[in-house]
Amino acid sequence: MNSIAVPRPTNEIEQHRRAVRMNPRDANAHALLGIALLRQGELAEGAAGVRRALELNPKFRGLHAVLGAAMLELGELDAAQDYYRQALRFQDTADVHKGLADTLLRAGHPIDAEQSARRAAELAPDNTAMLLSLVAVLHRQGKNEEAIGMLQRVVELDPDHVDAHYDLGFLLHSLHRYDNAIEHYRAAVERRPNHFKAHHQMGLAHQALKQKDAAAISLQRARELRPDDAAVLADLGGAEQVRGDLTSALDILRHAVELQPDNMTALRNLAHALFTMGEWEEAVSLAWRMLDLEPSPYNHSIALFMLSHSCHDGAELTRKHFEFGERWETPLRGLQQPHANDRDPHRQLRIGFVSGDLYTHAVSRFITPMFEAMADSEQVSLYVYYNNVVEDAMTAKNRDLVKAWRPIVGLNDEQADKLIREDRIDILIDLSGHSGLNRLTLFARKPAPVQATWIGYAGTTGLRAMDYILADRFLLPEGRYDDQFSEQIVRLPMGTAFMPEQGAPEVNGLPALKNGYLTFGSFHRASKLNRGVIAQWSKLLHAIPDSKMLLGGMQTGIDDVLIDWFAAEGVGRERLLFRPRAKTNEYMRQHYDVDICLSPFPYTGSTTVGNALWMGVPTLATVGATNPSYAATVFMTHLGLNTFITEDDETYVKLGVFLSQNLSALAAMRATMRDRFLKSVLGYPGVAAAGLELGLRKMWQRWCAGEAPAPLRVELSELVPESARSVS
Template sequence: MSQPNQTPKLAVMQPTKKQFPEFEKFANSVKAQERAKFAYEMKNGLRSSRAKGEQTKDTVTKLLRKAQALILKHENEKAEAVINQAIALEGQDARLHSLMGEVLMKDSNRMMDALGSLMRAVKLEPTNGSHYGMIGTLLMRLQKFEEAIDYFEIAVKFDPKNHIALSRMMHTKAHRARWDDFNKIPTYLKQFKNQNVLSDPFAFLSLCDDAAFQKQRSIAQINSKFRNPVKAPIFKGERAAGEKIRIGYFSNDFYNHATMHLMGGLLENHDRSKFEIYIYDYGSKLRDHEHERARRSADVFRDIRTLNTAQIVDLAHGDALDIAVDLKGFTENGRLDMFNSRVAPVQVAYLGYPGTTGLKSMDYMVADKITIPSHLRKHYTENILYMPNCYQPNDESRFIAEVADTRASHDLPEEGFVFSSFNNPYKVTPREFGIWMDLLKEVPDSVLWFYVSKAEIIDRLRKEAESRGVDGARIIPTGRMQPEYHLARLKHADLFLDTFNVNAHTTASDALWAGLPVVTKTGEQFAARVAGSILSAAGLEDLVTHSEKKYYEVALRIAQDPDYLADIRKRLAASHENSPLFDTKSYTRDFERLMERAFQNYIDGNAPRSLGISAA
């Protein structure tokens, strides 16, 4: 690769120049707010931090470190004030403007302010790859993926060791089905086989199926951010007979989100004679039906959006939680920081992130014997709480809209077999896609109904199909729909083709609930074993395969053998009534028994250990 120079930088920046506000606008804004900032800084003791005789450079470095520590505690307003104080001392330090961009980016309403700060950093250090990587991150969060890729690529050109930019570049390309350098991924991944290299753990789930590697990525991220994980206090008191166990659920997804689609029924079915349910919401996007449902399901609902880590920990301690359940892990805007500081004597990772957190103070992770069999236990830092069936909850009350639509209304052929992929496109790799194209070639008049997040992705996929000898028109795109209408449209498909490194999770349960069979291939890491667990709990073990060859053979048999497909559909329909997958009440009782065991283990004075229960 040629050495970076000014040309590629300008090539990336120039087309988007008009989108960036003028720097003078931001300078004037800062001046206009100076008096308010001064008052805030005086109030919080942030105005005079320079020790007598201290050099400006040393003071700025001290302030920068202070701001970084505040960011980790989610004290962003204070961090902003400290950075402004440092900028007042040394306005030409690009690090300060970049860090300001990072702080402002945490507020979705201040993205353009963040961009202004980052562009100031670029002006001061035009060959520093980290600034371009931060702009790429901002664009990624705005879901401007193509533009984000441009900036991640330039970041890596200027600094090949910018591993965060590299991991985000790979992940963002996956979102756009850009497979141009897919064959380079094994080489890229070698750079991350070092405990000291930092990256986004979530970014790697779809890039490789390697549970040991995923564990290493999680531990590296945790070690870089958190120190001194708080141990559970020793239980010294006595519990009154019949005293309820207080469970707190922590997330920012208590709205129309996959998490609520799965666990809404669990929340509603908790036994209130034994449990008190607390919900801690640190940022749900909408006050919609699912949000109100969560509020109604809780004995106590806490809106903690404006609280920093210490305040949340104090609040949870004041609520005297017994068990705290993290529903986020390393997914977007997760808050593992509060669990490092310990919000409850028993802490449990559950549902949101399909992998280990690497956090020493996370006592348990909920799984089952398929997602984490005994020989793979070593890849998880948590002790495992084994559910007797599938670890994933389901809501047996989910509504499917009654829609008088046809295949034609979805641009599907009225005749012919309809393969489908409703996974997020980032999960799809050339491996699966090649198998799917072989199926289309083998099954005349068949099509692939493909969920795409952006319409332009379909052109790229159709070109990929053409390169494999398949008419691109046989890939039929479909987009996002409200959940009840998404479930309704699934009746028009014949088979859901799963992805490998990251299986269908909620989407697999959606398909089975709507009567659509799923064929999966089970891998090694948790994310690659979820659909196998779901299908097994539904009594459809014959749709769980363990090799690409068998995956192809089972999918082809379903497409070519109408009697086999009819038998699968019959068993699938029966699973709604007789399988543990869709028995929300029984699932809830099992989950509660498991929580009781974990808490009793703590009361008995034992260290956390893997525990399981048999089906009731």
């Protein structure tokens, strides 16, 4: 007999046992008993019965596939493969090919499984089970685009297939196609409202798209389904922080860490929340703990970024940054390859920029006017390697200004290295440093012959492969911070252009003349504030007893912390004015209530100082032993306001008192500030672009000559055409 009859769906196991006892050599009896046992879940005994049937009658077609399925369930994968291959000698059916594919996949052989999975889908193109088997094989090999196509076919055939919708969303999510992913997560929860994973992942997709409220709603629903899931609490805490509710975020994140002390997302988000609250000591401690638990360049950068905001010791800050290079760059040096770039010192240069911040972000305020000024340059051709999925009108503007725009967020370092080399980039520029979305390990592979860092971070990368740092001559004064950089310093006449807020309101009169008292202000992010900063500002408020302090950009929870810090310094709540985070136009208008801005330390700011100056408000600042403390000086010095920069608290307070006694001078300064800005070098992005181009040319010429990187300087006089110099 070459086939068997399928028994009726009744419990006839005892009858089959009697049949076997009555005729032990009856292959059909053994087969019927084995199949009945398998259906009852008695896998081992059932498989033994089917195997005995095959021993008695090797030509029993159909039993090889049955045994293959049984062995697969029992986890005996070698045996399962053997039986399925034997079955294929008699049966070229979708089920058998699927069985073999599933077995090979479980055995860790996805490439071998692909042929069978494709044959199963070919034989039964409208069978969702066959298609899903092929999806699993493709996904295991990283062929996610094709897997997505198969899953789309599945949901066409069965629109209510919840798992297919979820899996499709998950794969789209992995490829950063968040909008499409959300559609399928939503389809899954519509059909299964308690689908925990879909709610969770949908929250993360919304978060990636910076859809703050939607992210929090989805993650809150996931929390309701699993209240003590540390992973969900970690993500929800992060979402609440992004929304601005730091008090809620801290409570949620501390609970997540209690539940799972080594949950990296919970630790990372808790450290960031504490950092945002100005609790630097605990935040930095958590950051180093994260690096111990999960050593990675990313976690190391987080720790360095936080340390740069809190460290007053220049030698210590430098040592910690150099350790990054020693730890993560050293293993990658062997991957560095020679460069075949044409060593012509005078040709047009291909300049690449690596950044994840080319959207409505502070970096764009500086880089976009430079792209505009260099868009038609004969000296340079611009390429961007964008490490983010977030895009907006500013992204589109930046894309239109450059020759080539390459998304690299989905590429690993090896793939990005290959792309940059194929583009024959001459000078590759990092715009992130140790800030978020950096690709410093890509730079460690040296994809371009000359590499530099610029704009995005106040400090060194610590990499030997980073040849230069491009800087304003006032940001890195000759000799002051030279030993704090692994890079050679290229001092430019103007470090970069600054794009004032075009929709900003007109400058108003000095508020002190109307109020009768001086109002100091700060619009810096709270993560730059600390008890030492508040102590310094409080000295100023005590020295001018009727003065007030306005604090802008506040998030829920921060104001209470600052009130306590000021109270500890003897400054009452009645002297503090709080302003919430606001859209750009309203934020600029908040300067209407401020006479003088104050800069924090040891990590100051540039964008905030530039915005204040555009609104007519100068910034009073102190500088210290670390380079991040010097950023506030740049715009002020370019405008001839370097007397607002001090080295110690005593001079700082004396200057504040002097200004409070000379309101007419402050009022005149305010009224003329925009004109001063526009007439200074800051008002001419072309000057910054020309200085940058010449700096890049000098760097390139050294490489062409086979010379090692060295400190370079570009003088304003070098930017004047020779013909103009000879006339003068």
